[in-house]
Amino acid sequence: MDAVFYPDRPTILITNDDGIDAPGLRSLVHVLLSTSLYNIQVCAPDSEQSAVSHSITWRHPLSAKRVIIEGATAFAVSGTPADSTSLGISKVLFPTMADLVVSGINMGSNCGYHIVYSGTVAGAREAFLQGVPSISLSYDWFGGKSTVEDFKLAAEVCLPIINHVLVEIKKGSYPRKCFLNVDIPVDVAKHKGYKVTRQGASIIQMGWRQVTPDGHGAHMLSTMTMDTDSAVPMGAHSTTMSQEHLLFAREVRQPQLDEGDKASDHKSLKEGYITITPLGALSRADDECMAVFKDWLPQVA
Structure with missing residues (x-):
């Protein structure tokens, strides 16, 4: 049976790359539902899809299987995070398109160059490419110290971000030329606050x-x-x-190397901040490289 749909509430689509049974996704869904503020849709991979980047399924059909998550309408998909997002916002699986897509919470941070590999970030990026506001969430899991309960805390500290994004969307003032990549520090209970950062070069x-x-x-x-x-x-x-x-x-x-940029995502995360990194989908080279190849091309000709 479908969850009750409330027309006066915004709708959030949840996906991830750790799979629909992952504790990060389940904690996020539970915390969002506990607020009684949102309609929750879940469309996530049916198995582990970490580090698949933005790969998509092209050569064969996907299967979508109904999964029981109390309070939400949920499907497990035999595809990648990008597939799951694309299907979830297509209006083929759900009758309404989500106002916001949230991908996560990932078990491990997604900073620097590793954003390129991340299926979690790709789940949010796919929504951005389709014109739907999106956020990717990752918790900096530390083996031997972190516990499953930390995902609940991570979800709770992300609520103000999600709430404010939805307010701006409703007002029509939310910027549509980027999406957000959020990383939560290991000691989430003692985080130093929220900080807007740049994607660094750590790897x-x-x-x-x-x-x-x-x-x-x-x-x-x-x-x-x-x-x-x-x-x-x-x-x-x-x-x-x-x-x-x-x-x-x-x-x-x-x-993992720190590149020395004090405003970078990885450095700020390790200092204990919840990092909020606006991302785009274009992979432009810096101005120095452009200048080199503008001088280089006439020699080739």
């Missing part, structure tokens, strides 16, 4: 290691930017494997 250097055919111990972390202290062994090294069938798994080679 975890990844490498490869050969693993045994049974893949014992080899698996990806649920996010590209989960704190490296929470990393697990990626697999046992093998020197006896057949040269015709080699298996390799990723591993962290170097911690």
Whole structure:
């Protein structure tokens, strides 16, 4: 049975990349429903889709299966976060289009260059490309310290952002040339406040290691930017494997680097701020590169 639809309430579509059963998504839905302020739609991948970036399903149909989440109308989709958002706002799955799309809460931060890899951010970006306001939410999970309860706290501290965005949307004053990427610090209960930041150039250097055919111990972390202290062994090294069938798994080679920009997302997040980073969808090179290639092109000709 569908959840009761209230015409006087704004509608929020929730998606993610950790899958529809992930604690981050369930906590976010629960907190939003507890306010009795919104109609909640959920359209999220039916399985883990971390680090799939903005990939879409093209060659075969998607399946959408009804999932029971009390108070919401929810579907699990056999696709990516971008697929889930696109289907969710298409009016094919739900009779009404959401006023706002929120993607998350991701298990791990999404800052710097890792925004490119992020399925969570892609879920919000797809809505932006379709003209629907959107926000991606990520919690800077730290293995051995963070708990599932932290997702509830993370959702609660994001409520003022979500509320204000919806107010601006209703007034017609919300900027449509960007979407928001929000990262919540590890110690969310003691955060230092909200801070508008720029996308930085931080990145975890990844490498490869050969693993045994049974893949014992080899698996990806649920996010590209989960704190490296929470990393697990990626697999046992093998020197006896057949040269015709080699298996390799990723591993962290170097911690995430800070680029020194005090206004960057990663640096501010690590200082304890809830970072709010406006993003666009264009990948423009900086002015210095443009100048170099304007001088370079006549020589090619």
